């Protein structure tokens with residue numbers, strides 16, 4: 001499968017079929033597996049065979065999902081988890097110990113920020129944030145006890161981009177691990193491992209599922225790192241359910257098609273709204289007016305499905321706008337076939353102080369729009385009528 005194209009891998013990297021010759025992947029709803037002999041079971045538990053043992057470890061459905069994502073990201077190994085946050089947490093916990101330090105971009109997913117700020121101090125792990133737009137700050141933050149650099153690009157929700165080539169080279173120079181949350185771009189648009197990332201994390205809940213049905217997460221990357229993460233996950237139990245893995249593996253079959261349409265629709269809407277008199281700003285990586293347009297062009301195949309708009313008139317105007325939408329719903333999710341709007345300052349990022357929000361670009365008028373797969377004119381028209 002390694003020499004096949006993305007679309008083919010996403011469809012054909014399938015588990016071996018059973019004697020029933022299923023065409024589509026069967027679903028293995030079984031908590032455990034049986035062994036023909038006591039010796040077979042001993043060998044499996046002692047890593048002398050790769051027989052399935054128990055679905056907290058791996059299951060044929062989670063294996064299929066993991067193998068596909070590894071192929072798509074160009075990774076050696078992976079571990080699938082119940083949610084994106086479980087992938088992030090399991091990765092952190094398997095790598096870090098008390099006394100360690102991490103460096104992260106300042107705009108990270110709200111729950112990841114909460115892990116850094118609320119729980120890291122409790123475990124005597126320290127962190128430093130670099131301003132997402134200033135990667136040259138990173139070097140000054142490195143300490144002897146720094147373990148990894150962590151980043152998201154494009155960032156949520158401000159849609160800023162970080163140059164993966166620059167940070168990849170920095171991490172290598174200083175012998176630090178680089179971990180990238182690649183949820184917004186998906187491997188179809190951007191493959192951080194090409195730039196030196198050691199681990200790539202996804203909330204599969206978003207574009208990988210793509211239809212707002214199931215939660216899931218995955219971490220893929222270097223085999224020796226993933227092996228530790230797998231052993232930690234196998235013991236502590238954040239594992240992905242076989243059913244969700246089955247759904248997600250099927251969803252990947254259409255990832256390329258869906259992403260092409262998300263990107264086409266988003267670019268259309270972003271271009272049409274850019275310069276609208278009711279808006280202070282429209283942000284989309286593939287708009288030439290985007291401050292990081294050159295980075296976007298270098299590392300992304302297309303701009304992705306998320307745009308942000310900033311309405312004039314702050315929170316009051318933002319609320320009015322959201323309430324006037326007819327088709328598009330207010331929800332915290334993204335990456336769904338249905339377009340979704342979110343007001344980060346009052347919801348996903350409400351636990352940050354106003355000052356913290358402003359440093360990561362979350363103003364009171366900022367609205368995140370996850371552009372869905374509906375007809376692009378219908379999406380645009382709903383946004384326009386609400387603006388007017």
Ligand SMILES: *Cc1c(COP(=O)(O)O)cnc(C)c1O
Nearest residue numbers: 083084085109156183203205216
């Ligand atoms: C949603 C999201 C997560 C968390 O994923 P869950 O599946 O909701 O746990 C992490 N990172 C980013 C960028 C996200 O958008």
